[in-house]
Amino acid sequence: MTGSAFPTQTATDFKRKLDWFTPAERPKPQVFDGLVTAVQLQAGLGLHTLNATARQAFAVDGQRPPGAVLHCFLEGSTDxxxxxxxxxxxxRNGEPVxxxxxxxxxxxSFTRQSHENEYVRKVSIQMSHAWLDTYGFALPGTARAKGGQRMxxxxxxxxxxxxxxxxxxxGFTSPLVRLQAEATSLALLGRSFETLGTTPSLVPAGRALSDRECKQLRRIEDLARAFGALPSLRQLATEAGLSQSSLRRLVxxxxxxxxxxxxxxxxxxQIREDLERGHISIETAAELSGYSAASNFATAFRRTFGVTPSQVKRKTRSQIGDPR
Structure with a gap:
């Protein structure tokens, strides 16, 4: 890696650059109860985290500059x-991350409307096009075309x-913490761009989904999370109020x-999350999975996660000190 990829910055520089929000987007101190952070890790690379509840309704009306943002909501949502x-x-509760x-x-333009008592726990990583070019990260498809893209x-x-x-x-005033945050962010970005570049089924969405389409997706996802036999394509289409071909295109x-x-x-x-939390046994997981046989469930689980249900369960037991 070249020196330009890791510009030398003093502690004073970092204190001055802790907040890369624009003035219009900068949250006021009285808005949140909880943790709000924003730090520039490198030139063109910013990290923002939020783990807080809104004390009052508020609105953000600003501008988002060219570049890319990796978003992840661990809990909660916002408009x-x-x-x-x-x-x-x-x-939402029960959904995969x-x-x-x-x-x-x-x-x-970028706007956000939040209501009183809205709780959000999220991570966002902001990348400029110059930073992406420095590292050779190529945005998939036509992501740099007019109108942008969402994956x-x-x-x-x-x-x-x-x-x-x-x-x-x-917080990020400690050089060691900044280094740890930078290393973790870069590793996450590396895996993300590897996924984007090597997964043929990952198709870029050229438009934002409408509110109606989001509700249709949530209905079929609620049905998917209702444990029991896996729903058929016909059942999913009926739940969404769509034809089977329209449902295929939407998903x-x-x-x-x-x-x-x-x-x-x-x-x-969902089953993996329940296993990791110790909420269910392997036998129950197989029953809830909707697969016709426990062996089919175990095979699908291993193909998806690279580990077996038993390995996940053993790791959970070792973490909580359960010798069983």
Missing amino acids: ARLDGKPMNLGR RLVLTAIDETQ EWLASPEDVAALETLARFE QSAYGRSPLEHVRHLRLH
């Missing part, structure tokens, strides 16, 4: 819009661990996969 279009960012990459090549995929367990680490940092444009594949991903991610 954010880019160029007037819903960004569809958030995570998702990563979203948005990229624009021209300055666009979404399910976070891996390794990604979730990195995001949780970033969300726990309480493909939103997630880059087929409806049934999306249902299986949701179900498996």
Whole structure:
């Protein structure tokens, strides 16, 4: 790596650059109860975390500069819009953690409407085009075309661990903490761009989803998370109020996969989360998975996560000191 990729910055420089919000976007001290951080890790690379509850309703009306942002909501959601279009960012209870990459090549308006007592725990990594070019990270497809682009995929367990680490940092005045945050952010970005570059089924969405489409997706996802037999394509289409072909197009444009594949991903991610928390046994997980046989469930689980349900359960027991 060249020297230009890691510009020398003093502690004073970092204190001056802790907040890369524009004046219009900068949250007022009285707005949140909780943790709000923003730090420039490198020239063109910024990290923002939020783990807080809004004390009052507030609105942000600003401009987003050209570049890319990797978004992840670990908990909560908010009404954010880019160029007037819903960004569809958030995570509801029981949903798998998702990563979203948005990229624009021209300055666009950014607005956010938050209500009183709105709780959000999120991580955002901001990248300028110059920073992306320095590292040779290529945005997929036509992401740098006019109008921008949005990509979404399910976070891996390794990604979730990195995001949780970033969300726990309480500040960045310590050089060691900044170094740890930078290393964690770079590793997360490296995995993300590897995913974007090597997953053929990950199809970029050329437009933002409408509120109606978001509600349709949530209905089928609620059905997917209702444990029992895996729903058929016909059942999913009926739940969404769409034809089967329209449902295929919607899920493909939103997630880059087929409806049934999306249902299986949701179900498996929820089961893994329950196993990691110690809420269910392996036998119960197999029953709840909706697969016709425990062996089919175990095979699908291993293909998705690279580990078996038994390995996840053993790791959970070792962490809580349960010798069983």
